[in-house]
Amino acid sequence: MGEPAKLCVSNQKGGVGKTTVAINVAGALAARGRDVLFVDLDPQGNATENLGMMDAYDEEPPTLFDCLTDPEQRGAITDIVREHEEMDVVPSNIDMTAAEPELTLARRSGEQLDLLLDEIEDDYDYVLVDCPPNLGNLMDNALYATQNVLIPALAESTSKRAFELLFDHVEAIELDYDIEVHERGVVVNRIDVRKNQAQEMVEWINAAFDDVPVWEVRERAAIQKALAEGVSVIEYDPECDMNEVFLDIAANLDDQFGLGDAETEEVTA
Numbered sequence: 001m002g003e004p005a006k007l008c009v010s011n012q013k014g015g016v017g018k019t020t021v022a023i024n025v026a027g028a029l030a031a032r033g034r035d036v037l038f039v040d041l042d043p044q045g046n047a048t049e050n051l052g053m054m055d056a057y058d059e060e061p062p063t064l065f066d067c068l069t070d071p072e073q074r075g076a077i078t079d080i081v082r083e084h085e086e087m088d089v090v091p092s093n094i095d096m097t098a099a100e101p102e103l104t105l106a107r108r109s110g111e112q113l114d115l116l117l118d119e120i121e122d123d124y125d126y127v128l129v130d131c132p133p134n135l136g137n138l139m140d141n142a143l144y145a146t147q148n149v150l151i152p153a154l155a156e157s158t159s160k161r162a163f164e165l166l167f168d169h170v171e172a173i174e175l176d177y178d179i180e181v182h183e184r185g186v187v188v189n190r191i192d193v194r195k196n197q198a199q200e201m202v203e204w205i206n207a208a209f210d211d212v213p214v215w216e217v218r219e220r221a222a223i224q225k226a227l228a229e230g231v232s233v234i235e236y237d238p239e240c241d242m243n244e245v246f247l248d249i250a251a252n253l254d255d256q257f258g259l260g261d262a263e264t265e266e267v268t269a
């Protein structure tokens with residue numbers, strides 16, 4: 001296999017659904033037969049917990065922290081990757097809380113995740129990175145390593161400011177590293193259709209992102225229960241009406257990254 005498609009799930013605002021969207025998009029890609037590597041880059045380790053790997057969070061070194069901050073320990077990443085029923089996972093660890101300051105001192109501070117992924121990425125169709133809720137070194141590493149971003153946001157007016165901050169930051173990274181970061185889509189999450197403001201925000205986001213796909217995920221108990229069970233909602237509840245949204249995102253990503261069904265492509269070419 002060649003280079004995998006790489007994508008980070010980012011929004012510096014906490015609680016908007018980065019981890020939820022990342023896990024469920026990964027699950028949807030897996031359901032389409034894609035080999036996915038999921039990287040939990042958030043020192044809080046929510047994804048690690050939501051994928052049922054809390055023991056990895058408390059594991060002794062070497063952990064993701066060592067592989068990310070010490071070039072001599074980069075190779076240890078192969079022992080850190082865990083198997084989940086839907087995907088492979090690079091779990092976060094309690095030590096990752098020290099990664100921000102440590103990376104500030106590092107040479108090529110924004111490139112360490114990219115160099116780390118070089119060690120393991122060849123086995124996968126996709127690498128999905130779940131970002132922490134701030135615009136720090138870890139986020140920069142995720143943006144540089146993937147150069148593709150999927151943005152979850154709540155259907156609230158506070159999201160407008162969050163988009164502004166995120167795009168300012170993405171622009172700064174593009175200039176700093178002379179790269180282009182592609183926005184692959186916005187996922188409006190936890191929509192409560194009983195709230196008027198939600199529909200207004202969905203319309204605002206659709207107008208603001210006219211050349212980027214916008215998906216709508218509603219508030220669902222099954223989505224929360226799936227996370228508590230350590231799997232995607234597609235795996236947990238095949239009947240959940242939001243599964244088709246995550247599967248649609250996965251199909252669209254396959255298209256955007258040119259990983260669509262080869263036969264179909266030939267027919268339409």
Ligand SMILES: Nc1ncnc2c1ncn2[C@@H]1O[C@H](COP(=O)(O)OP(=O)(O)O)[C@@H](O)[C@H]1O
Nearest residue numbers: 014015016017018019020190218219220223224
């Ligand atoms: N569509 C949804 N329906 C129900 N609960 C959701 C949904 N999306 C997220 N949640 C819940 O909201 C909380 C925050 O989501 P999370 O994905 O952890 O956000 P972030 O990673 O951006 O901080 C979690 O408890 C999660 O279970």
Ligand SMILES: [Mg+2]
Nearest residue numbers: 018019042046
């Ligand atoms: Mg999170």
